[in-house]
Amino acid sequence: MEDTKISIQNLNLWFGKLKILNEINIEIPEKKVTVILGPSGCGKTTLMRTMNRLVDLQGNAKISGKIMLDGEDILNTKRDITLVRQKMGLLSQRPTTLPMSIFNNVAYGLRLKGIRGRKKLWPHVEKHLIEANLWDEVKDRLNDPASRLSIGQQQRLCLARGLAVSPEIILADEPTSSLDPISASVIENQFFKLKENYTIVLVTHIMRQAKRIADYVVFMYLGDVIEQAPVDEFFNNPQHKMTREYLRGAFY
Amino acid sequence: MNYKTRKLKDQLVSLWIRFMVLLVVALPLIIAFSLLYKSWLILGHSSLSELLFSSVWRPLAGEFGFFPFIVSSVWVTFIGLILTTPICLFSAIFLTYYGSRHLLRFMQPVIDILAGIPSVIYGVWGILVIVPAIGKYLAPMFGYESSGFSIMAGGIVLSVMLIPFILNILIEIFRTVHQDLFDASLSLGASKWQTIKHVVLRKSFAGIVSAFGLGLSRAFGETIAVLMVVGNVVGVPENLFQPGYPLPALIANNYGEMLSIPMFDSALMFAALLLMVVVVVFNIISRRTIIYLESKH
Amino acid sequence: MWWRKLEEKIIYLLMVISVASLVILLLAVLTSIFVKGAPYLSWEMVSQTPKGGYYFGREGGVLNAIVGSLYLSLGAILLSLAFSLPLSLAMNIHLRARPKIVNRIRFVLDILWGIPSIVYGAFGFTLMIYLGIKASLLAGIITVGIFIMPIMVRGMDEVMKNVPVSLIESAFSLGSTRMEVAFKVMVRQTIPGIATAILLAFGRGIGDVASVLFTTGYTDNVPTSLTQQTATLPLAVFFQLGSPIPEVQNRAYASALILTVIILVISIAVRFLSNKYYSNRH
Numbered sequence: 001m002e003d004t005k006i007s008i009q010n011l012n013l014w015f016g017k018l019k020i021l022n023e024i025n026i027e028i029p030e031k032k033v034t035v036i037l038g039p040s041g042c043g044k045t046t047l048m049r050t051m052n053r054l055v056d057l058q059g060n061a062k063i064s065g066k067i068m069l070d071g072e073d074i075l076n077t078k079r080d081i082t083l084v085r086q087k088m089g090l091l092s093q094r095p096t097t098l099p100m101s102i103f104n105n106v107a108y109g110l111r112l113k114g115i116r117g118r119k120k121l122w123p124h125v126e127k128h129l130i131e132a133n134l135w136d137e138v139k140d141r142l143n144d145p146a147s148r149l150s151i152g153q154q155q156r157l158c159l160a161r162g163l164a165v166s167p168e169i170i171l172a173d174e175p176t177s178s179l180d181p182i183s184a185s186v187i188e189n190q191f192f193k194l195k196e197n198y199t200i201v202l203v204t205h206i207m208r209q210a211k212r213i214a215d216y217v218v219f220m221y222l223g224d225v226i227e228q229a230p231v232d233e234f235f236n237n238p239q240h241k242m243t244r245e246y247l248r249g250a251f252y
Numbered sequence: 253m254n255y256k257t258r259k260l261k262d263q264l265v266s267l268w269i270r271f272m273v274l275l276v277v278a279l280p281l282i283i284a285f286s287l288l289y290k291s292w293l294i295l296g297h298s299s300l301s302e303l304l305f306s307s308v309w310r311p312l313a314g315e316f317g318f319f320p321f322i323v324s325s326v327w328v329t330f331i332g333l334i335l336t337t338p339i340c341l342f343s344a345i346f347l348t349y350y351g352s353r354h355l356l357r358f359m360q361p362v363i364d365i366l367a368g369i370p371s372v373i374y375g376v377w378g379i380l381v382i383v384p385a386i387g388k389y390l391a392p393m394f395g396y397e398s399s400g401f402s403i404m405a406g407g408i409v410l411s412v413m414l415i416p417f418i419l420n421i422l423i424e425i426f427r428t429v430h431q432d433l434f435d436a437s438l439s440l441g442a443s444k445w446q447t448i449k450h451v452v453l454r455k456s457f458a459g460i461v462s463a464f465g466l467g468l469s470r471a472f473g474e475t476i477a478v479l480m481v482v483g484n485v486v487g488v489p490e491n492l493f494q495p496g497y498p499l500p501a502l503i504a505n506n507y508g509e510m511l512s513i514p515m516f517d518s519a520l521m522f523a524a525l526l527l528m529v530v531v532v533v534f535n536i537i538s539r540r541t542i543i544y545l546e547s548k549h
Numbered sequence: 550m551w552w553r554k555l556e557e558k559i560i561y562l563l564m565v566i567s568v569a570s571l572v573i574l575l576l577a578v579l580t581s582i583f584v585k586g587a588p589y590l591s592w593e594m595v596s597q598t599p600k601g602g603y604y605f606g607r608e609g610g611v612l613n614a615i616v617g618s619l620y621l622s623l624g625a626i627l628l629s630l631a632f633s634l635p636l637s638l639a640m641n642i643h644l645r646a647r648p649k650i651v652n653r654i655r656f657v658l659d660i661l662w663g664i665p666s667i668v669y670g671a672f673g674f675t676l677m678i679y680l681g682i683k684a685s686l687l688a689g690i691i692t693v694g695i696f697i698m699p700i701m702v703r704g705m706d707e708v709m710k711n712v713p714v715s716l717i718e719s720a721f722s723l724g725s726t727r728m729e730v731a732f733k734v735m736v737r738q739t740i741p742g743i744a745t746a747i748l749l750a751f752g753r754g755i756g757d758v759a760s761v762l763f764t765t766g767y768t769d770n771v772p773t774s775l776t777q778q779t780a781t782l783p784l785a786v787f788f789q790l791g792s793p794i795p796e797v798q799n800r801a802y803a804s805a806l807i808l809t810v811i812i813l814v815i816s817i818a819v820r821f822l823s824n825k826y827y828s829n830r831h
Contacts, residue, residue, distance in 0.1 A: 054435050057444075060353075086441030096436040099455040108450070109440035158436065165440055262726035269639040272632055276702075277657050279695070283664070283672045290675055342560075342567035350564065359571065365816050366575050368749075369809070370756025372783040376790065376805045377578045380585055412574055419571075445557045466663070473665020475759040476787065500667045500759065507674065507763045524671035528664060535663040539656065 005030040005169065005199040006051065011065035013043075013050060015058065020046050022223040024065070028216075033191060033200045035214035035231075037207065039246075043223045044203040048171050051201070052088045053081055069169075086113070089162025091172040095154035097146035098161075102138050105146045105157055109165035124164060132160035133190055152183025159190065169199045176209070188213055207247065211235060219243050284528060291522035294515060303522065309486050316519040318526070320488045324403065324496030327489065328478055329471040331407025333464060336414040341460070343415075344422035345448055367416035375480030378409040383481050391493040398493035401483035406496065409477050418467040421542075425459035426452065428546060459545050465538030469531040475500035499523050579809065586806030589799040595807065599769040604789075606796030609769075611804050614785035616771045618808075621689050621761065621781055622754040626747055628694035629701050634743070637705035638731040642717065655706070662699040667759040669696040674763040687775040689765035696760045697750040704746025708739045745822045752815040756808065758783045782808045 006028040013021040021043050028034045036044050046055065053074065055061045066073045074084050086109070098105050103118075106125045115121055125142070129135040134156040138149070146157055155175060162170060172191075176184035191200055191213055204210060210217055210231070217234040219227045219242075227240045238244050294303070298316060306317025347356055386408075387400030398404075429452050437447040453460070483495020484505060503520050597610035640651045673692030682688055712735060720734045736743065758781075766778030767788065782804060789801035 049435075052439055054438060057434070057438075082438075082441045082443050085439050088439065090435060090439035092432050092435060094432060096430070096432040098433065098437065098451050100450075108437070108442075112441050112446065161436075161440065171439075258726055258729070262728045265635070265728045265731075266643065269635045269643060272636045273639060273644075273654065276632065276636055276661075276698070277654060280657060280660050280664070283668065286672060286675050286679075287668075338563070339567045339570055342564040343571060346564035346568050350561075351568070355568075359568065361816070361820055362572055362575055364820070365813065366571065366578075368752050368756075368812050368816050369578060370758075370783055370812060372756065372758050372786050373582060373805055373809055373812075374578065376585075376786060376802065377581050379790070380581045381577070412578070415571065415574070443553070443557060445560055446553075469663055470665075473667060475665065475667040476783075480787070480790070500665065503667055503671060504759060504762055507671070521671060521675070524668050528668045531663060531665060531668075532660055535660055539659050543656075 003030045004028065005070070006201075007066075007068040008047075008051075009066040009068065011047075011050070011067065012063070013046060013055070014062040016060045020223055021050070024225055026218055026225060026228060028199065028201060030199050031195055031197070032215035033195050033202060033213050034216045034218065035210040036201065036203045036218045036220060037210050038205065038220035040205055041222075042220045044205075044220055045173055047220070048173055048201065048203055052085050052090060052171060054090075056081070082112075086165045087167050088169040088171050089159075089165065089167040091155070091158055091162060091170065091175040093174045094178045095151060095158050097149070097154050097157060100146065101143045102146050102149070102157060103142040106161050106164050108161060113165065128160040128164045129157075131163055131190075131194075132156045133186060134160055150183075152179050152186065155179055155183065155187060156190070159187070163194075167198065169201065170194065172200065172202045174204055175202070176206075177204075219246065221246070280532070284525070287521050287525040287528065291518050291525050293518035294522050297515060297518075307488055311513065311516045311519065314515055316515075316522075318499070318523065320486055321497055321499045321502050321523070322526075323488050324482070325472060325498040325500075327403045327492065327496060328406040328410060328482065328498050329468060331404065331492065332410030332414055332471045333468060335408060335411035336418060336467065337464065339411075339415055340418045340422055340463075344419055344426055345452075348423055348426040349444065349448060349452075363416045363419060366412075367420070371413065371474060371477040372480075374409055374413050375477040378405055378477060378481035382408050386493065394493070396491060396493040399483070399495070401481060401495050402493045403482065403489050403496040404492045406478040406482035406498065407492070409481055410471050410474055413474065413477060414467050414471055417470055418463050421463040421466060422460065425456050425463060425542070425545075428459075429455050456545075458541050462538035462541040462545075465534050465541075469534035469538070472534070473500055473527055473531050475504050479504055499527050503527075582802070582805050582809050586802040586804075586809075589803040590806055591803075594800065594803050598771060603769070604792060604794075604797055606794050611780075611782070611785050611800070611807070613769055613771050614780040614782045614804065615807065617686070617765070617779035618755050618782040620686060620772060621693060621765065621779060622751050624686065624690035624775075625693035625697055625754045626701075626751055628690055629698045629750065630747070632694075632698050633701040633705060633746075634736075637702050637709055638735060640706055641709040641712070642727055642731050642735060645714075645717070658699045658702055658706075662703060665759070666696055666757050667762075670760040670762055670764065673760065677764060683776070684764055684766035684778055685776050686765065686772050686779045689761045689779065689781075690775070692760050692764045693754045693757065696757065697754045700753055701746050701750040704749055705739070705743055708742025708746070709735060712738050741822050741825055745819050748815055748819050748822070752812055752819075755781075755815075756783055756812060758787055782811075 004027045008024050008026040011021055011024040024047065036047065038044050049055045050063065051067060063075060067075050069087065077084060098108060103125055106128055107121045110121055110124055126135065129138065134153060137153060146154065149157060176187050179187065194200065214231045217229060217231055218225060221242060227238060227243045235247065238247060294316060303316060303318055304322065305319050307319045308315045308317040309320060347359060382405050383400035386402060386405050387398055390404065391398035433451055433455065434447055437451045442450065478498055479501035482498060482501060484497050484501055485495040486497050489496045503523050506520055593608065594610040595615060596612055598613045599609035600607060603609035640654055644651050669692055673688065676691065677688045716734060717730060720730045761781055761784060765781060767780050767784060768778040772779040786801050786804045786808060789797050789804060792798060
C-alpha cells in the first residue's frame with residue numbers, strides 16, 4: 001500500500017458532555033483522494049476541523065487520541081499551530097472570500113509567510129490562479145473585490161488561495177454543495193489534477209461524487225468509522241451491513 | 253361573549269392601535285416642528301450663519317452667537333469618543349473572540365449596570381474624582397492651571413458613559429462575522445489576532461464606524477453629567493483644561509429663567525432644534541449602515 | 550516571527566486591561582458614591598421631608614424626592630404602557646404580514662430612542678405651555694412618558710419578535726380575533742419580557758434629570774395631586790450639590806446613594822427576570 005500521510009489513532013472528541021467522535025482510526029494515503037462519506041451530522045466536518053485544529057476555537061471541545069502528520073502528533077505539537085495549519089488548505093461548503101481584492105485573497109497567506117511586495121507576489125498569485133483554473137477569467141480585474149465574482153469563481157478563488165500557501169494536504173468540506181453543476185465539475189476536475197502533488201481529503205454526503213473521484217473511502221455514521229476501503233472494494237464489495245444499507249439509499 | 257361583541261371589541265382595539273402607530277410615526281416630526289415653530293422668532297431676527305458662527309453671546313442685548321457652545325459640544329464629544337474607542341474595541345474583540353462563555357456571563361451584568369447608572373450619578377462621580385484629579389494632577393502635568401471643571405472632565409466622564417452603549421453594539425456587530433471566514437483565514441496560517449486584524453476588522457469596518465456614529469449622537473446630547481463637570485463658562489475654550497459650555501448644558505441651565513425674554517426663549521429652542529438635527533442625522537446614517545450590513549449577511 | 554509574537558502579546562495585554570477596566574470603572578463609580586454617601590445616610594434622610602432651614606443644613610430628609618420620583622416614574626410607566634403595549638402588539642400581530650411598515654416603525658422608534666432627553670424636556674415644556682398646564686407632576690409624567698416610550702417598545706418588540714409564528718397561527722386558526730391573540734397568547738407568552746422592558750424603562754425614567762428639569766418644578770412637599778409640583782431624586786442630587794453649604798452637599802451624596810441603590814435593585818431584578826425568561830424557553 002501507499003505511504004500514509006495522516007494517521008488518526010484512537011481519536012475521541014466531546015463537546016461538553018456530548019460525544020461527537022468515537023475511537024476514530026483512519027489512515028490517509030499520500031497523494032490520493034480520500035473521501036469521508038456519511039449522512040449529515042455524523043461527525044465528518046468535526047473530524048476535518050480537528051485535523052487542522054480549528055476545533056481549538058470552540059472552547060468546550062475535549063479531545064483524546066493522536067493525529068500523526070508525517071510522524072508528528074499535531075494534537076500535542078510544540079510547534080506554532082499556524083504553521084501546522086499552513087500545511088493544510090481548507091475549502092469549505094460555501095466559498096469564504098476574504099473582504100479584499102482578488103489579488104489580495106491569493107496573496108493573503110503568502111504575506112503571512114513573509115513574502116511582501118506586489119512584484120514578488122505576482123508570479124505566485126498567477127501560478128495558483130492558473131492552478132485553480134481561474135486565471136483566464138480574472139486576469140484583467142485582479143483588483144476587483146473578490147465578492148464580485150460568481151459563486152463558482154469564488155470557490156475556485158478559495159482553492160487558489162489555499163494552494164498559495166503550498167500546503168501538502170487539501171481539506172475540502174463538501175466544496176461543491178453550494179455550486180451549480182458546471183462549477184462543481186470544474187472543481188472536481190481540479191481535484192483530479194491536484195492529486196498528483198497533494199493529498200486530498202474530501203468530506204461529502206454525495207455518493208456519486210465519492211465514486212467519481214475517490215481513491216479511498218471512509219464511511220462514518222454517528223461518530224463512528226464504520227468501514228474504510230479502496231474505492232472499488234467499498235462500492236462493489238462492502239463488508240459492513242450498515243454500509244450496504246447506506247449504499248442502497250436506505251438512510252440519509 | 254357572543255360573536256358581535258367580540259368583533260366590535262376587536263375593531264375598537266384595532267382603531268386604537270392604528271391611532272397609536274400614526275402618533276408614534278409622527279412623533280419625531282411633531283417634536284421637530286414644535287421646536288422649529290418656537291425658534292422661528294430667532295431665525296427671523298438673526299441669520300443662520302450668524303447664529304452658528306458668531307461668538308458674541310449677549311442675550312440681554314439680543315446677540316445670540318452659538319459658536320462657543322458648538323465648539324464646546326464638539327470638543328467634549330470628540331474627547332469622549334477618543335477615550336472610549338480603544339476600551340470599547342479591545343473589550344468587544346476580547347469578549348467576542350478570546351473570552352470564555354463564563355467571562356461573558358460575568359461581564360454582561362457589569363456592562364448592563366454601567367449602562368443603567370443615571371447620568372446624574374456619573375456627574376457626582378465626576379465631581380468627586382475626575383475634577384480634582386484634573387485640577388491637581390492632569391492639568392499641571394501638561395503645564396496648565398485648571399480648576400478641574402473643564403472640557404477634559406466632561407470628555408472623561410462622557411467616555412465612561414459611552415462604554416456600555418458602544419460596547420454592546422460592537423459585540424453585536426462582531427457576532428455577525430461568519431465563522432467560515434474566520435476558519436478560512438486560520439487555515440491559511442493566520443493567527444487569531446492576524447485574522448481579526450486583516451479580516452474581521454475589515455469586514456465589519458462600516459459597522460464599527462456606525463457604532464461610533466451612534467455613540468457620537470449619544471454623546472452630543474448628553475446633558476447633566478457633562479454640565480456638572482464642564483464648568484459652564486461662555487467663551488471659546490483655548491485648551492482642553494479650560495471650562496466649556498456645551499449646547500445641552502446651555503439649555504438646561506437657562507431654561508425657566510429666560511421666559512420673560514421671548515428672543516432668549518426662542519434662541520434656546522433653536523439650540524434644542526440644532527441638537528436634535530445633529531443627533532438625528534448621525535443616528536439615521538449609522539442605523540442605515542448597520543441595517544444595510546445586516547441585510548447582506 | 551518575534552515581532553508578530555510581541556505584537557500579539559501586547560494586544561492581548563491591552564485587551565485584558567480594557568476588559569478589566571470595565572470592572573474597575575464600575576467599582577470606582579459605585580465605591581465613590583458609597584464611600585461619600587453612606588456616612589450621611591440616615592433614617593431621617595429617607596423618612597422626612599425637608600424642614601424649615603433644610604437648605605442651610607437643618608433637619609429634614611428627601612422623602613419628598615423619593616416619593617416624587619416613584620410617583621413620576623410610575624405615572625410615566627402607566628402612560629407609556631398605554632402606547633407601547635398596543636404598538637408592540639400591533640407590530641407583531643396586526644402588521645405581521647406587512648414587514649415594510651413594521652421596519653419603518655422600528656426605524657422611527659430607533660430615531661426616537663436616540664433623541665437626547667434634554668430635547669424631550671424642551672419639547673415637553675413647549676407642549677406644557679401649549680396645553681396651558683403649569684410645571685407639575687402631570688407635565689413631568691407626560692414628558693417622561695414620551696421619553697421612555699421607545700425604550701419600552703424596543704424591549705417588548707424584542708421578546709414578541711421571538712414568539713414562534715406557529716403559536717400565533719394556531720391561535721388564529723382556533724378562531725380567535727386579533728385582540729384575543731394579542732392579549733391571551735402574546736401577552737401571556739411574553740409577560741417576563743414585558744416586565745423586563747417596563748423595569749428598564751422605569752430605571753431610565755427614574756434616573757433622568759434633563760427631561761424633568763423644566764417640567765416638574767420642585768417642592769419640599771410630597772405631592773398629593775397631579776397638578777402639584779414635585780421633586781425627584783436626581784433633581785434633589787443636582788440641586789443640593791449646587792449648594793455652597795457642606796451639609797447640604799453631603800446630603801446630595803446621600804441622595805445619590807439612595808438613587809444608586811434603587812438603580813442597582815432594578816438591575817438585579819431585570820437580570821433575574823430575563824434569566825428566568827430565557828431558562829423557561831430552553
